[in-house]
Amino acid sequence: MKIPALQAVTVEILVDNFFDVFEPSRPGIVERVIPGRLKKPLLAAHGLAYLITLNHRGKLSRILMDAANAPLPLFNNLEALEHDINDIDAVALSHGHPDHYGGLFEFLAKRTGGPIPVYLHKEVFLPKILITPRGRIGPWVLSLAQLVVANVELYENQGPQLVLDQALLTGTVETTTDYEKPLPSFRRQVAGREEQDLFPDEQALVANVEGRGLVVIGGCSHPGIVNMVKYAQKLTGVQKVSTVMGGFHLTPGGDELIKHTIQGLKELDPELIMAGHCTGFRALTKLAVAFPDNFMVSCVGTKVMVVGG
Ligand SMILES: [Fe+2]
Numbered sequence: 415m416k417i418p419a420l421q422a423v424t425v426e427i428l429v430d431n432f433f434d435v436f437e438p439s440r441p442g443i444v445e446r447v448i449p450g451r452l453k454k455p456l457l458a459a460h461g462l463a464y465l466i467t468l469n470h471r472g473k474l475s476r477i478l479m480d481a482a483n484a485p486l487p488l489f490n491n492l493e494a495l496e497h498d499i500n501d502i503d504a505v506a507l508s509h510g511h512p513d514h515y516g517g518l519f520e521f522l523a524k525r526t527g528g529p530i531p532v533y534l535h536k537e538v539f540l541p542k543i544l545i546t547p548r549g550r551i552g553p554w555v556l557s558l559a560q561l562v563v564a565n566v567e568l569y570e571n572q573g574p575q576l577v578l579d580q581a582l583l584t585g586t587v588e589t590t591t592d593y594e595k596p597l598p599s600f601r602r603q604v605a606g607r608e609e610q611d612l613f614p615d616e617q618a619l620v621a622n623v624e625g626r627g628l629v630v631i632g633g634c635s636h637p638g639i640v641n642m643v644k645y646a647q648k649l650t651g652v653q654k655v656s657t658v659m660g661g662f663h664l665t666p667g668g669d670e671l672i673k674h675t676i677q678g679l680k681e682l683d684p685e686l687i688m689a690g691h692c693t694g695f696r697a698l699t700k701l702a703v704a705f706p707d708n709f710m711v712s713c714v715g716t717k718v719m720v721v722g723g
């Protein structure tokens with residue numbers, strides 16, 4: 415599927431699990447926020463929300479990818495970073511876990527103006543359950559009925575889907591690595607029956623920047639971040655990878671998964687790897703050691719800028 419070569423992509427991390435004032439910037443590529451200059455303090459939270467700005471021949475389109483775990487961090491940080499929610503042109507959802515849509519309905523309710531396009535996989539609406547060492551949590555349900563009446567233009571996909579004709583949602587990720595396996599702790603309900611969640615509803619958002627290559631943005635990357643990047647390459651026909659971002663959900667999969675994923679990322683050879691959210695501290699530290707020059711932790715307020723040329 416052909417996607418346009420964009421002049422630039424900027425990803426601003428609105429909500430993520432981390433904030434660390436000592437994480438460095440990288441001039442022209444990664445810009446960290448200076449807390450003392452903000453209108454109000456940023457909040458880190460177990461959730462994810464990105465503000466993605468696509469520049470296509472000077473025309474800017476803004477996509478909210480995921481909507482955090484709750485309205486509080488989402489709206490606090492939008493205000494701290496001085497964004498107007500009415501400047502956002504579309505919403506895309508990475509998958510149907512509540513730490514990615516917790517602020518969605520409030521976001522939709524607070525907007526003014528016409529319907530906003532919302533892109534998501536058909537299966538995000540199935541009830542989701544998590545088995546933890548301290549018991550079951552859930553089911554969580556994102557309500558389709560509530561969304562339909564929320565002033566949206568709904569785009570439900572299963573396969574690849576263009577977003578505003580400029581970026582791509584992969585649809586269900588084709589899994590090709592032998593080490594990225596679904597974890598048994600994730601379950602879902604289908605027609606009243608519970609089953610292991612293989613995450614057909616999780617998709618990456620992919621943009622192609624002229625001369626730089628792909629920017630691949632995952633949510634929790636439950637199907638495996640290497641699978642997601644490889645599938646993005648296959649769908650777009652673009653092999654060069656500029657940036658890989660997201661929660662990578664690696665620590666719960668154990669050291670073997672972390673080791674193989676690091677090897678897989680080395681083979682993909684991106685210019686920048688920025689992981690946060692559900693990656694887990696142990697995996698983050700191993701990634702930091704494995705990629706001393708191009709790994710960075712995803713902190714709230716950070717801007718990643720990929721400029722073509
Ligand atoms: Fe998550």
Ligand SMILES: [Fe+2]
Pocket residue numbers: 509511634636
């Ligand atoms: Fe998740």
